[in-house]
Amino acid sequence: MSFPYRLVATDLDGTLLRGDDTVSPRTRAALDASVAAGAAHIVVTGRNVPWARPILEDLGHVGLAVCGQGGQVYHAGERRLLTSVTLDRRVAASALAEIERVTGPLAVAASRDGLEGEVLLSPDYRAYEGGLPFRRFEDPAEVWAEPLSKIYIQSAGTSDDELAKKGRDLAGHLVDVVMAGPGIVELIPLGLSKATGLSLAARRLGVKAAGTIAFGDMPNDIPMFRWAAHGVAMANAHAELLAVADEVTGSHEDDGIALVLERLLAESG
Numbered sequence: 588m589s590f591p592y593r594l595v596a597t598d599l600d601g602t603l604l605r606g607d608d609t610v611s612p613r614t615r616a617a618l619d620a621s622v623a624a625g626a627a628h629i630v631v632t633g634r635n636v637p638w639a640r641p642i643l644e645d646l647g648h649v650g651l652a653v654c655g656q657g658g659q660v661y662h663a664g665e666r667r668l669l670t671s672v673t674l675d676r677r678v679a680a681s682a683l684a685e686i687e688r689v690t691g692p693l694a695v696a697a698s699r700d701g702l703e704g705e706v707l708l709s710p711d712y713r714a715y716e717g718g719l720p721f722r723r724f725e726d727p728a729e730v731w732a733e734p735l736s737k738i739y740i741q742s743a744g745t746s747d748d749e750l751a752k753k754g755r756d757l758a759g760h761l762v763d764v765v766m767a768g769p770g771i772v773e774l775i776p777l778g779l780s781k782a783t784g785l786s787l788a789a790r791r792l793g794v795k796a797a798g799t800i801a802f803g804d805m806p807n808d809i810p811m812f813r814w815a816a817h818g819v820a821m822a823n824a825h826a827e828l829l830a831v832a833d834e835v836t837g838s839h840e841d842d843g844i845a846l847v848l849e850r851l852l853a854e855s856g
Contacts, residue, residue: 589624589625589855590621590624590625590626590851590852590855591800591851591854591855592621592626592798592799592800592816592817592851593625593626593627593792593794593798593799594626594627594628594629594789594792594794594798594799594800595618595621595622595626595627595628595629595799595800595802595848596628596629596630596631596653596785596799596800596801596802596811596815597618597628597629597630597631597801597802597803597844598630598631598632598633598781598802598803598804598805598808598811599630599632599633599634599639599642600632600633600634600768600804601768601804601805601821601823601824601839602802602803602804602808602821602839602843602844603630603802603839603844604642604839605839605840606839606840608642609645610645610646611842611845613842613845614842614844614845615646616845617842617844617845617848617849617852618844618848620848620849620852621848621851621852624852624855627650627651627792627794628648628650629650629651629652629653629785629788629789629792630642630643630646630648630652630653630654631652631653631657631781631784631785631801631803631811632652632653632654633654633655633656633765633767633768633771633773633781633805633807634654634655635654635655635659635698635704635706635736635737636652636654636655636659636661636668636701636702636704637702637703637704637705637706637720638706638719638720639652639654639661640661640663640666643663644663648663649663649664650662650663650664651663651669651788651791651792652788653781653784653785653787653788654784655671655672655698655736655737655775655784656737656765656767656773656775656779656780656781656784656807657672657779657780657781657782657783657784657785657810658670658671658672658673658736658737658775658776658779658783658784659671659672659736659784660784660787660788660791666702667702668701668702669791670784670787671700671701671736672736672776672779672783673700673734673735673736673776674735674736674737674738674762674774674775674776675776676731676734676735678761678762678777679731679735679738679761679762679774680731681758681761682738682754682758682761682762682774683695683738683740683758683774685757685758685761686740686753686754686757686758688757689753689757690742690745690750690753691742693740693741693742694709694711694712694713694740694741694742694743695709695712695727695730695738695739695740695741696708696709696712696721696738696739696740697730697735697737697738697739698735698736698737698738698739699733699734699735699736700733700734700735700736701734704736705720705721705722706719706720706721706722707721707722707723707724707729707730708721708722708723708724709723709724709727710723710725711741711743712739712741713741713770715770715771736775737773737774737775738773738774739771739772739773739774740754740772740773740774741770741772747766747769747770747771747772748766750772751764751765751766751772751806754772754774758774760777761777762774762775762776762777763775763776763777763778763779763780765780765806765807766805766806766807766825767805767806767807768805773807780807780810780811781807781808781810781811782810782811782813782814783810785799785801785811785814785815786814796814796815796816797816798816799814799815799816799817800815800816800817800818800819800847800851801814801815801817801818801819802818802819802820802821802836802843802844802847803818803819803820803821803824803828804820804821804823804824804825804828804839805824805825805828806825806827806828808820808828809827809828809831812828812831812832812833813831817833817834818831818832818833818834819832819833819834819835819836819843819844819847820832820834820835820836821835821836821837821838821839821843822835822836822837822838822841822843823838823839823840834847
């Protein structure tokens with residue numbers, strides 16, 4: 588009996604990565620064994636390429652990665668973008684204005700397009716604690732000066748879930764609004780999702796949804812779970828993802844991915 592999936596798709600933060608942004612030796616070994624058994628491994632992350640690349644290099648990942656909530660398909664071995672979807676800046680500005688009419692001024696960040704696209708943060712935006720590179724801006728016009736992949740929004744005193752819901756209610760006709768992690772609510776192109784990018788990457792590999800197992804932890808992983816044959820939520824996953832998962836495994840701190848892959852390898856051995 589062979590390994591039951593041809594493609595293993597893993598989110599990064601809260602899934603493949605532990606809290607210190609590392610991958611455990613056990614999880615690395617399980618992924619390597621799955622690849623040796625005939626599966627391909629694709630990282631599917633909300634991070635844009637510049638923020639994902641250091642992790643991919645540390646993993647020794649030379650295959651495809653889906654970045655930017657599905658907007659970027661990146662060939663890690665060749666260090667080049669195969670596809671890149673940008674956020675219409677006029678539409679995004681209108682969406683932001685629609686939301687702020689109700690919420691008041693928001694803290695804003697912007698992720699620029701491209702392999703080296705920088706991330707700009709307003710003075711009041713709470714930065715990710717992982718030490719990822721960014722630049723503060725003073726003039727809001729800077730946000731719209733170059734092509735963008737996404738906009739991030741934060742509101743003091745408003746939970747991530749509440750802000751995401753307000754964003755969808757107020758501007759869901761203009762952009763998709765996703766909650767990708769603690770303090771991370773994003774405005775992305777309408778109709779874009781991790782499933783979009785994953786399906787493109789899988790097609791390049793000649794793999795279909797029926798041959799895919801996916802691992803994740805946040806609501807932005809829901810489309811990926813719906814696309815894949817089997818969706819595995821981490822024990823630390825958001826309630827919305829737990830509700831649609833086919834299976835729940837251990838947390839990202841407890842080798843949740845390895846637990847599932849080791850079982851599948853044993854069953855197919």
